[in-house]
Amino acid sequence: MKIKLLILTALAIMIAQNNTYAQIEHIEPPFWWTGMKHSGLQLMVHGEDIAESAVSIDYEGVSLKSVEHTGNNNYFFINLDISTETKPGSFMIKFTDEQGNTVEKEYKLLKREPGSADRKGFDNSDVMYLIMPDRFANGDPSNDEVEGMKEGLNRRKRYGRHGGDIKGIRDHLDYIADMGFTAIWLNPVLENDMKEWSYHGYAATDFYKVDRRFGTNEDYVELIKEAKEKGMKVVMDMIFNHCGAGHWWMDDLPVDDWLSYPEYVRTNHRRTINQDPYASETDKEGMIRGWFSASMPDMNQRNPFMAEYLIQNSIWWIEYAGIAGIRMDTYPYPDKHMMAEWNRRITREYPHFNIVGEEWSLNPAIVSYWQKGQDNRDGYQGELPSLMDFPLQNAVSEGLSDKEDWNSGLIKIYEMLANDFLYPDPWKLVVFPDNHDMPRFYMQMEMDRDMFRNGIVFFLTTRGIPQIFYGTEILMTHTEGDDHGYIRKDFPGGWPGDKVNAFTGEGMGKEEKNMQNMFKRLLKWRETSGVIHTGKLMHFAPEHGTYVYFRYNETDMVMVIINKNASPYELELERFDEMLNGKKSGKDILGGREYDLNDKIKLSPYKPYILEIK
Ligand SMILES: [Ca+2]
Numbered sequence: 138m139k140i141k142l143l144i145l146t147a148l149a150i151m152i153a154q155n156n157t158y159a160q161i162e163h164i165e166p167p168f169w170w171t172g173m174k175h176s177g178l179q180l181m182v183h184g185e186d187i188a189e190s191a192v193s194i195d196y197e198g199v200s201l202k203s204v205e206h207t208g209n210n211n212y213f214f215i216n217l218d219i220s221t222e223t224k225p226g227s228f229m230i231k232f233t234d235e236q237g238n239t240v241e242k243e244y245k246l247l248k249r250e251p252g253s254a255d256r257k258g259f260d261n262s263d264v265m266y267l268i269m270p271d272r273f274a275n276g277d278p279s280n281d282e283v284e285g286m287k288e289g290l291n292r293r294k295r296y297g298r299h300g301g302d303i304k305g306i307r308d309h310l311d312y313i314a315d316m317g318f319t320a321i322w323l324n325p326v327l328e329n330d331m332k333e334w335s336y337h338g339y340a341a342t343d344f345y346k347v348d349r350r351f352g353t354n355e356d357y358v359e360l361i362k363e364a365k366e367k368g369m370k371v372v373m374d375m376i377f378n379h380c381g382a383g384h385w386w387m388d389d390l391p392v393d394d395w396l397s398y399p400e401y402v403r404t405n406h407r408r409t410i411n412q413d414p415y416a417s418e419t420d421k422e423g424m425i426r427g428w429f430s431a432s433m434p435d436m437n438q439r440n441p442f443m444a445e446y447l448i449q450n451s452i453w454w455i456e457y458a459g460i461a462g463i464r465m466d467t468y469p470y471p472d473k474h475m476m477a478e479w480n481r482r483i484t485r486e487y488p489h490f491n492i493v494g495e496e497w498s499l500n501p502a503i504v505s506y507w508q509k510g511q512d513n514r515d516g517y518q519g520e521l522p523s524l525m526d527f528p529l530q531n532a533v534s535e536g537l538s539d540k541e542d543w544n545s546g547l548i549k550i551y552e553m554l555a556n557d558f559l560y561p562d563p564w565k566l567v568v569f570p571d572n573h574d575m576p577r578f579y580m581q582m583e584m585d586r587d588m589f590r591n592g593i594v595f596f597l598t599t600r601g602i603p604q605i606f607y608g609t610e611i612l613m614t615h616t617e618g619d620d621h622g623y624i625r626k627d628f629p630g631g632w633p634g635d636k637v638n639a640f641t642g643e644g645m646g647k648e649e650k651n652m653q654n655m656f657k658r659l660l661k662w663r664e665t666s667g668v669i670h671t672g673k674l675m676h677f678a679p680e681h682g683t684y685v686y687f688r689y690n691e692t693d694m695v696m697v698i699i700n701k702n703a704s705p706y707e708l709e710l711e712r713f714d715e716m717l718n719g720k721k722s723g724k725d726i727l728g729g730r731e732y733d734l735n736d737k738i739k740l741s742p743y744k745p746y747i748l749e750i751k
């Protein structure tokens with residue numbers, strides 16, 4: 138009886154507190170670190186009528202600079218300054234209303250990991266494996282359905298959630314490392330609590346929380362730690378242009394212009410307005426401010442609170458999760474000046490970090506506009522270290538598929554690389570045969586394994602940082618059509634009961650197995666071939682269905698032959714004297730055979746060669 142009374146009293150006190158004073162719903166970022174270069178920190182505080190409170194903080198080294206109101210009584214922004222001498226620890230943020238009621242929230246300042254600021258981003262020595270987490274491996278069936286989340290499991294639906302998760306990736310890190318990949322790019326892992334189509338992750342509903350159907354924030358951190366132990370970096374996919382329509386703030390926006398438009402107005406997708414000297418304001422605004430889709434509201438990066446929110450969010454994930462790079466989605470859609478500032482802020486904090494942006498244009502002039510160091514005539518300073526090389530992807534796809542002629546075939550690849558003069562640093566571009574948004578490279582090659590092999594050899598030996606989409610190494614197909622749901626099929630072996638297991642080789646077809654082995658051999662070789670990472674490139678105009686190029690430095694040389702000849706062909710070597718003069722032999726790392734360079738090289742039909750020159 139006494140106990141009951143005590144509980145009731147305690148409950149009554151709690152209710153009384155709730156009634157008299159605000160609940161803090163969100164403080165973001167949820168914690169921070171001492172010893173950051175940028176001493177400022179802006180906290181977004183969300184809670185009913187919270188903006189009527191006075192704020193106080195008492196912690197040595199932390200000063201409260203200002204409190205900014207937004208016109209919405211349920212939010213304010215607190216500007217702190219954390220001096221360089223501040224010790225890690227926690228303090229209370231005290232909110233006091235006009236009646237003198239107070240509520241306190243603990244806020245933590247953590248100690249940074251040693252070497253955090255000097256972390257090395259992904260670079261030319263890496264090959265990145267792109268994984269769509271929902272479609273790779275289901276390591277934990279218990280998270281397939283999460284109570285309270287809008288979409289559950291439906292593996293029969295190609296747009297449904299299939300149950301893949303972080304545990305599944307952790308379980309197969311050895312496979313990825315054994316294949317020879319040294320970096321992993323995961324499609325977005327943040328919460329997407331949307332009614333449907335939430336599996337792809339591009340509609341975030343919480344910027345500080347991993348989707349529980351993938352795992353917890355801690356699981357994500359563990360994955361990155363384990364990957365690091367196995368020699369692999371992790372790249373985080375981020376989207377600054379839009380959030381999901383189911384984001385918690387959509388019911389009560391922090392400030393009037395938090396979104397570009399309060400209601401759905403579709404973007405015109407005319408991405409060239411960013412470079413076009415003649416673009417109308419109507420087109421510019423229509424592109425930048427329109428929503429990506431009805432379920433993806435456009436965030437207004439011109440609002441300074443939003444800009445700071447996003448910048449801090451990415452720094453928070455870098456510091457918290459230990460990522461080695463960011464892949465930024467839909468790069469030309471947000472406000473470009475804010476994006477440049479974002480790059481500057483990250484680079485100041487992490488000088489050796491890497492960021493790759495997605496500008497899906499086949500025109501290298503457009504892509505090069507964004508890269509750090511580009512001298513644009515409109516004065517825009519891009520600041521972005523790396524971009525996805527869509528122009529080269531397309532050139533290779535067409536170059537290998539199209540008939541050889543003066544203006545078609547391999548010449549497309551040769552001439553596309555000539556455009557590298559446009560880039561401040563073409564070596565930093567990410568090159569790829571395919572990704573989650575386009576038909577798989579094997580389908581692009583109309584399931585011609587010879588042409589596929591030529592293309593893979595090219596991407597793994599040309600300049601840049603290669604990226605391979607999960608399943609491309611085992612010739613995954615989508616003969617049903619090019620719909621995204623088909624392109625992003627489940628990796629065989631990732632689900633209990635799968636008849637084929639590409640992790641163990643069980644039940645795999647001969648051709649799939651052969652291709653997987655070729656990838657492994659090539660990736661392992663590339664991992665230790667410094668000349669492919671940083672060596673120079675010289676290529677010779679394609680002739681007679683062959684395209685020959687060299688990667689070389691002071692000590693090493695590699696000769697690559699891309700070969701589209703349907704019948705045996707004898708390649709004369711005199712034309713390459715500029716490179717081969719005095720060299721004696723070349724050993725093919727694919728077939729293992731040694732070739733005498735005083736003679737012609739007899740090329741087998743459609744077979745590519747990678748010769749280590751001695
Ligand atoms: Ca699962």
Ligand SMILES: [Ca+2]
Pocket residue numbers: 378397424425426427435436470471472
């Ligand atoms: Ca936008």
